[in-house]
Amino acid sequence: xxxxxxxxxxxxxxxxxxLTELKALAGAFPSASVDVLICPPAxxxxxxxxxxxxxxxxxxxxxxxxxxxxAHTGDISADMLADAGASAVILGHSERxxxxxxxxxxxxxxxxxxxxxxxxxxxCVGESLEQRExxxxxxxxxxxxxxxxxxQSTGENLIVAYEPIWAIGTGKVPTLDEIGEVHDFIxxxxxxxxxxxxxRSVRLLYGGSVKPSNAADIFGVSNVDGALVGxxxxxxxxxxxxxxxxxxx
Ligand code: 13P
Numbered sequence: 001x002x003x004x005x006x007x008x009x010x011x012x013x014x015x016x017x018x019l020t021e022l023k024a025l026a027g028a029f030p031s032a033s034v035d036v037l038i039c040p041p042a043x044x045x046x047x048x049x050x051x052x053x054x055x056x057x058x059x060x061x062x063x064x065x066x067x068x069x070x071a072h073t074g075d076i077s078a079d080m081l082a083d084a085g086a087s088a089v090i091l092g093h094s095e096r097x098x099x100x101x102x103x104x105x106x107x108x109x110x111x112x113x114x115x116x117x118x119x120x121x122x123x124c125v126g127e128s129l130e131q132r133e134x135x136x137x138x139x140x141x142x143x144x145x146x147x148x149x150x151x152q153s154t155g156e157n158l159i160v161a162y163e164p165i166w167a168i169g170t171g172k173v174p175t176l177d178e179i180g181e182v183h184d185f186i187x188x189x190x191x192x193x194x195x196x197x198x199x200r201s202v203r204l205l206y207g208g209s210v211k212p213s214n215a216a217d218i219f220g221v222s223n224v225d226g227a228l229v230g231x232x233x234x235x236x237x238x239x240x241x242x243x244x245x246x247x248x249x
Contacts, residue, residue, distance in 0.1 A: 002203050004219075005159065005226035006243045007037040007122065008233025009062060009090055009207075014040055019051050024236035026055040034226070034246045038233065039090055042076055049085025060088030060119070063096055066109035068117075078110075078117035088120040090228070092148050094165045104147025112150045115157045122159045122205070122228065123148050125186070129166035137164075138185050145189055153194065155201025160186055161228040167208025169230060176221050179206055183223035212241025219249045 010018070022038060039060040040048045048059045061084075065075040081089055091114065092107035107123065114121045125144040127137045141162070149158065162182050167173055174182075183204050191199030206218055207228030218224060226246055232238040 002155075002201060002225050003035050004033060004246050004249065005035045005037060005203055005205060006239070006246050007060075007088075007090075007159075007161075007205060007226065007228045008039060008239055009093070009228055009230050010038065010040045010044075010234060011062070011095070011230060012041060013234055014044055016044070016047065018234070019044065019047060021234065021236045021239075022048055022051045022057070025239060026052060026057055028236075028240055028243075031056065031243060031247060034243055036243060037088055039088070042081075042084075045081065045084040045086055052085075058087045060086045060090065060122070062090050062093070064089050064091070064110055064114055064117075064119075066106070066113045068113065078114040078119055081114075082117050082119060086119060088122060088159075089114045090122045090124065090161075092144070093124045094126055094163060094168065104144055107148040108150050111148065111158075112152065115150065115152055120157055120159060121153075122161050124161045124163050124207070124228070126163040126165050126168075126208070132164065132166065137182065141182060141185060142189060145186065146193075149193075153198070153202070155198055155203075159203045159205060160190070161205040161207050162186060163207035163228060169209070171209050173209050173214060173218070176217060179218060179224065180221045183221065187223045210242060212238055212245065215242045215245035216248065219246055 036057045061081040064078040096102045111121045127140045203225040205226045205228045210227040210229045
């Protein structure tokens with residue numbers, strides 16, 4: 001039985017004032033059936049962990065370096081995230097693949113470091129509009145999975161997020177059939193590589209313009225175990241609407 005997860009990716013948004021949203025969210029907890037994770041900017045991680053306290057909400061990072069320490073100005077290691085209170089980290093987000101030219105091998109090395117540090121690793125995969133229109137979606141997702149997901153993955157330390165690039169921040173969402181096709185594909189690839197036990201226990205999140213208004217439909221799709229939410233995770237009211245929808249699945 002996979003526990004459902006609502007994960008919020010604040011991206012490069014939020015100063016200390018944004019913690020009031022997290023406080024509001026924390027006031028509405030705990031949820032018996034849904035895990036809630038907030039990934040604020042690294043500058044807020046420690047304070048966010050304190051605000052989340054023992055509410056059941058957990059916090060995570062948005063990236064980490066593949067090395068444990070060293071001469072890497074501006075970077076943050078997985079151990080540092082854990083030390084600041086993180087229990088998870090998002091890796092291979094399309095914005096990092098684009099802005100920082102991260103390749104599958106980079107994501108895999110980071111994921112190994114994160115897993116070694118005891119973090120749950122949310123590995124993002126997703127196609128561009130051009131790739132979808134050329135009917136290459138499943139090839140792209142399959143390649144990203146085999147390149148980015150490390151061999152040491154388990155149902156505890158790995159979560160896969162399907163985020164079609166063209167759906168991120170655009171208000172455009174794939175059809176429910178399209179989401180289902182990709183999620184079923186990801187599940188079958190995981191089962192083939194890691195065996196049925198592990199393959200079936202890895203949680204799969206959908207991300208890309210998830211809102212309170214479309215969440216219930218998306219959560220009804222097979223092999224969707226929750227969402228990775230950008231814009232709608234910044235406001236407690238919106239994110240609560242998504243959590244509510246997930247609780248009602
Ligand atoms: P939006 O929910 O703003 O489309 O962002 C999705 C995303 O990139 C989450 O990682």
